[in-house]
Amino acid sequence: MLSRMYLLAGALCVSSYALAVTPSIGSVTARGEIRIDNQQVQGSGTVFDGSVVETGQSVNSGADLRLANKVEITLSRDSRGTLYSDHFILQRGTAQFGSTNSFRVQAKDVVVVPAEANSSGIVSIDPANSVTVSAKQGTFEIRNTSGASVAQVRPGLPLKFSSLTDKSNANASTILRPSNQSSTLVGGVSVTNTATPATTRVCPPDPLVPCCPGIPSPKCCNPFTGNQCSHSH
Secondary structure (H helix, E strand, O other), X not given: OHHHHHHHHHHHHHHHHHHHHOOXXXXXXXXXXXXXXXXXXXXXXXXXXXXXXXXXXXOOOEEEEEEOOOOEEEEOOOOEEEEOOOEEEEEEEEEEEEEOOOOEEEEOOEEEEEOOOOEEEEEEEOOOOOEEEEEEEOOEXXXXXXXXXEXXXXXXXXXXXXXXXXXXXXXXXXXXXXXXXXXXXXXOEEEEEOOOOOXXXXXXXXXXXXXXXXXXXXXXXXXXXXXXXXXXX
């Protein structure tokens, strides 16, 4: 009997220690069916570093995550991801997020990092495993999993990525563009021209490098200073 009491006391101490070293990093508000770490959640709940959040397939299913570091993430229906204090790994579906710091979202091998304070946007994975990134406010930097910068995404100009891989320290990326856009090859970089088909312009070899001082970012060469460039390797 005494041995059982010691065992029980030991188990309670271990449980208390586990809770102490795994503090909550935020809260979740459930809409419809959602699960956290494979447990059904209704109303509201708590999320921890490494929590797996999954929403149901019904139309009204969704989850609103609010982290202690003021990051907000909204998962749409039929979405799944793993939450950490400094990043979120989207495994399926769509995540909308807003951040005041460098909190990043990873979808497949695409890493999305705010380049400006108070940036917000949407990251989604389609059935073909392509990743679409769109900015609602601010600018996002796109990196591969090795940390190399690949592109920037600004409001009104979403980018769709089929893959971002790093082979022999050389970034090899594929960026899909809408079918109504044209592209040219400048300095070995495929530059997507988002202007109308009747217009032309020359951009620098790397569209992310300013080339026209005094023109609001992103900067491209004259004469169409208001247009933007996206690129793929």
